[in-house]
Amino acid sequence: MKQEAASSPSLLLYLIKPQLLSLVSLALLISNLLFYLRIQHLELAVSNQGFTGIHTYGERWRPFHTYTQYSEVNQSESDAAWRRFTTTGFVAIPHHQAAEAGLPLAEDFPDDPSKGVYVLDGFHQLHCVIYLRDTIKDLMAGGTLDPQSDTDSERLVHINHCYDALRQAIQCRADDTPLYIPLRSKRTGDGQLRRCRDWNALTVWAERYSACWPTGHCG
Numbered sequence: 097m098k099q100e101a102a103s104s105p106s107l108l109l110y111l112i113k114p115q116l117l118s119l120v121s122l123a124l125l126i127s128n129l130l131f132y133l134r135i136q137h138l139e140l141a142v143s144n145q146g147f148t149g150i151h152t153y154g155e156r157w158r159p160f161h162t163y164t165q166y167s168e169v170n171q172s173e174s175d176a177a178w179r180r181f182t183t184t185g186f187v188a189i190p191h192h193q194a195a196e197a198g199l200p201l202a203e204d205f206p207d208d209p210s211k212g213v214y215v216l217d218g219f220h221q222l223h224c225v226i227y228l229r230d231t232i233k234d235l236m237a238g239g240t241l242d243p244q245s246d247t248d249s250e251r252l253v254h255i256n257h258c259y260d261a262l263r264q265a266i267q268c269r270a271d272d273t274p275l276y277i278p279l280r281s282k283r284t285g286d287g288q289l290r291r292c293r294d295w296n297a298l299t300v301w302a303e304r305y306s307a308c309w310p311t312g313h314c315g
Contacts, residue, residue, distance in 0.1 A: 147197055148216070150297040158292045162283035171233075178226060183299050185219020186307040188212070205307055213307045218298060221265050224258035231255060 168174040188205040191212050195201075202212030231251070235241070242248045275285030 147199075148298060148301045150294055150301060153294045153297045155291045155293055157289045159287050160285055160290050162286040178229065181222060181226065183219065183302050183306075184223070184308065185216040185302050187214055187216060187302055187305040188307040189214055189305065216298065216302055217265070218295075219302065221262060224261050227254065227258055 165177040166174055168177070188208065188211040189199070189202070190210060191201070194212055194214070199214070202214050205211040205213050231241075240248075241252060243252060273290065275288060277284055278286065
């Protein structure tokens with residue numbers, strides 16, 4: 097009887113061991129699945145497919161040029177070209193959709209607290225280019241930047257931010273396209289074809305989901 101009693105725990109352990117292993121395996125499987133889904137959500141926000149879905153329009157071959165209407169020496173012509181960029185890229189995205197894409201929680205959209213306010217990075221980068229251009233134009237026209245002035249010190253902070261934001265964007269993309277060096281010209285890569293996303297499609301998306309209701313244009 098003593099021998100049978102002593103062997104009972106071992107027998108019980110022998111019987112439940114397969115069930116324990118199955119439960120542990122199932123728990124690990126669920127944990128790995130949840131981790132995989134989380135990674136997929138995080139990758140969506142930084143993948144080549146992007147967030148807006150404009151990749152479905154396909155990429156287009158476009159020539160890059162050393163000089164364009166945006167770099168025209170005639171300021172009235174180049175100013176007119178730059179003024180066509182009126183969309184700021186501030187958009188209202190439902191909080192649940194942003195969370196599913198792995199985006200950080202944003203400030204509530206005042207007209208609809210179920211949405212958060214974001215700015216599309218392409219438009220943020222373009223804003224920085226325009227801001228730096230306007231600053232250079234102002235200095236060329238005789239303007240000054242006084243670090244001791246509160247207003248100018250804020251401008252300097254903005255300028256430094258824009259330089260650094262553009263640097264980070266450039267290094268993040270790490271574009272490895274070889275640009276040809278012309279035989280008798282300094283116009284490196286002039287006319288070379290590049291694969292580009294559709295900026296017009298991005299603009300349409302930004303205006304459709306604009307946080308600058310009702311016009312789509314902030315300011």
